[in-house]
Amino acid sequence: MRGLSGRIALITGGLGDLGYATAQRLNEEGCKIILADVQPDSMGKASLINAYFIQVDISKEAEVKKACDEIAVRIGNVQILVNTAAYFVFKGVEATEEDWAKINAVNIGGTSLITKHIVPQMRSIGGGSIINFSSVSGFVGQANFATYNATKFAIRGLTKCWAQDLAPDKIRVNTLCPGYVYTSAFIHSCEKLGLDIEEENKRASAMHLLNRQGTVAEVAAAAAFLASDDASFITGSDLLVDGGYLAK
Numbered sequence: 547m548r549g550l551s552g553r554i555a556l557i558t559g560g561l562g563d564l565g566y567a568t569a570q571r572l573n574e575e576g577c578k579i580i581l582a583d584v585q586p587d588s589m590g591k592a593s594l595i596n597a598y599f600i601q602v603d604i605s606k607e608a609e610v611k612k613a614c615d616e617i618a619v620r621i622g623n624v625q626i627l628v629n630t631a632a633y634f635v636f637k638g639v640e641a642t643e644e645d646w647a648k649i650n651a652v653n654i655g656g657t658s659l660i661t662k663h664i665v666p667q668m669r670s671i672g673g674g675s676i677i678n679f680s681s682v683s684g685f686v687g688q689a690n691f692a693t694y695n696a697t698k699f700a701i702r703g704l705t706k707c708w709a710q711d712l713a714p715d716k717i718r719v720n721t722l723c724p725g726y727v728y729t730s731a732f733i734h735s736c737e738k739l740g741l742d743i744e745e746e747n748k749r750a751s752a753m754h755l756l757n758r759q760g761t762v763a764e765v766a767a768a769a770a771f772l773a774s775d776d777a778s779f780i781t782g783s784d785l786l787v788d789g790g791y792l793a794k
């Protein structure tokens with residue numbers, strides 16, 4: 547893809563399935579990678595792709611500012627920001643004050659705080675690309691998903707506002723909206739709930755026109771496209787990578 551080689555890319559939630567797959571793909575395209583995550587990199591995932599790792603809770607502004615300053619000094623100014631970090635609470639009307647505080651603080655507030663502290667770096671180098679991860683859950687209602695879906699709708703709103711704010715700075719902002727992706731989180735949640743993985747995979751697959759879940763590599767390829775100069779006229783958009791989930 548055009549224009550990725552040599553660029554500095556920061557991926558929040560970089561130890562997660564989709565964040566890490568995006569980091570791997572951007573690394574293959576020649577980017578210098580920074581993985582940011584609230585968890586420690588205990589498996590040494592960063593070193594496998596020659597990436598810099600920074601432990602940060604994106605919902606805490608002081609930590610975020612410190613992390614962004616450290617990145618600028620040690621690595622350089624970030625040109626590509628991929629916001630995948632998310633906290634998962636799946637609840638309906640019974641969600642508690644604590645549930646709302648946590649999911650809003652990470653998914654909406656945290657995404658906003660890291661963006662706030664990276665934008666000056668992008669401005670100083672004349673532009674950049676921000677990719678915010680939403681979901682098909684940012685378009686439709688799903689039973690007992692209100693907490694999560696509210697934040698995924700909000701992500702799409704943030705993208706559209708920031709695309710307006712940042713266009714004069716040549717910073718493009720887009721939303722990536724995956725359908726169901728076959729990840730370790732999917733497998734763990736089946737195991738936790740005592741569900742048969744094959745049966746659940748069939749059930750999830752049937753929700754998509756292509757009758758399967760997506761792969762992390764398919765989502766990562768779309769993120770790399772949005773980051774690249776091949777997407778130079780795309781801003782404020784929602785890119786669906788959903789196997790036809792929303793076309794049904």
Ligand SMILES: NC(=O)c1ccc[n+]([C@@H]2O[C@H](COP(=O)([O-])OP(=O)(O)OC[C@H]3O[C@@H](n4cnc5c(N)ncnc54)[C@H](O)[C@@H]3O)[C@@H](O)[C@H]2O)c1
Pocket residue numbers: 558559560561562563564565582583584585602603604605629630631632633652656679680681682723724725726727728729731
């Ligand atoms: N997996 C799917 O099927 C799917 C589908 C549609 C959209 N998405 C979206 O893709 C993104 C990534 O999902 P995933 O499946 O890779 O999840 P994941 O749980 O594997 O990764 C999320 C990562 O975010 C990190 N994180 C959580 N809170 C944080 C915080 N406060 N500060 C910094 N990092 C924090 C976690 O430690 C984790 O490594 C999410 O935004 C999710 O909503 C996922």
